[in-house]
Amino acid sequence: MALQKTDGRTERQFSTDRKWRALLVIALAELLAMSLWFSATAAAPELAAAWNLTPAETAWLTVAVQLGFVAGALVSSVLTLSDVVQPRYLFAGSALVGAAATAAIAGYVESAAPAIALRFLTGVALAGVYPPGMKMIAGWFRSNRGFAIGVLVGALTVGSALPHLLRGVGGVGRPRVVLYGAAALAVVGGLFALFVEEGPYQSPTAPFDPRAVGRLLGDRATLLANGGYFGHMWELYAVWTWIPTYLFASFAVRGDAVSSELASVLAFGAIAIGGLGAMLAGRLADRLGRTAVTSASMVVSGTACVLAGLLFGAPLPVVVPFVLAWGFAIVADSAQFSTCVTELAEPSYVGTALTLQTAIGFLLTTVSIRLIPVVAGVVGWRWAFASLAVGPALGTLAMLRLRALPDARKLAGGRR
Secondary structure: OOOOOEOOEOHHHOOHHHHHHHHHHHHHHHHHHHHHOOHHHHOHHHHHHHHOOOHHHHHHHHHHHHHHHHHHHHHHHHHOHHHHOOHHHHHHHHHHHHHHHHHHHHHHOOOHHHHHHHHHHHHHHHOOOHHHHHHHHHHHOOOOHHHHHHHHHHHHHHHHHHHHHHHHHHHOOOHHHHHHHHHHHHHHHHHHHOOOOOOOOOOOOOOOOOOHHHHHHOOHHHHHHHHHHHHHHHHHHHHHHHHHHHHHHHHHHHOOOOOHHHHHHHHHHHHHOHHHHHHHHHHHHHHHOHHHHHHHHHHHHHHHHHHHHHOOOOOHHHHHHHHHHHHHHHOOOHHHHHHHHHHHOOHHHHHHHHHHHHHHHHHHHHHHHHHHHHHHHHHOOOOHHHHHHHHHHHHHHHHHHHHOOHHHHHHHHHOO
């Protein structure tokens, strides 16, 4: 097999050790930078009390990040920034901007409007962190790419959960500990990204091409991979956002006294365990096929949306293993949708394809995040998550249709 060259270098010039070292550095950078995502969400109980926030304003502390990410990703897609700017510089600069916005909330903000604006800016910045991170990984891996991107998504998952851990181990009643802590971690993550070398499979910097997005949207196989991702995203962030509230409501039904610290640690565990799921699913997808693994994962997580109602109010020893298993499955497939895009999309604009995918996916999350408390107001928290099951169901259908296409042979070395 001919070896792909980048600036005169070949794969053989990059030792296996350097490949895995690059994965470690990128994953650490992603883990630390993504602690910004739920920083205000974790501190929301204290912020709501201090600023007299309404439930809607409290929800906007999370929704604003999603919308900011969508806006940043769409602008990045149109301008093809992920392919025009070297990804490590885009990653580092974006992480620093997000950290500054988060620190500003802790240091200067005392009301909802500026906090929501700064959370929107944080989301815009994170659009320059996640997709470039995936592009850097794809530049280092051709074989085992599903596992490698799975490690990255696992790092993202643990990083997203970190603010809950910060709150659980010293941040209850002290929102600045959570916000400043996440900002500091993001700065370190941005600095880590600067040490990542270009991999042998990273496409050269591409010229700006306004027609690139149109070509990407016109590719059927890539569209179906995106369809799977969109179904997955309909469920994912809504569960991550509202699982602490679900747990509190479930424990309250039994009259169990659960501390804020314990609830935060449980929320951290339910989200962070998905990191392990993403890595294991990546390994399986490389061996068994991407459409098979993503479909199985969505069947499990979609079923859990309904089981959440049946197990609502169950004893702690029952509820905790359930939410941990759900957290394991709910994000296990996430990396494989992105890996599919790196294998199906036009090579010179893989960064743009990934950014476009995440932009639309996160736009959907703004709807499902706002939907859940509305549904809970009608049917209660017992059945609130059941409305999310439609996402994994439609996502599974999209991946099964992709599996039947000839282009599916490009996935996982022909393993579909």
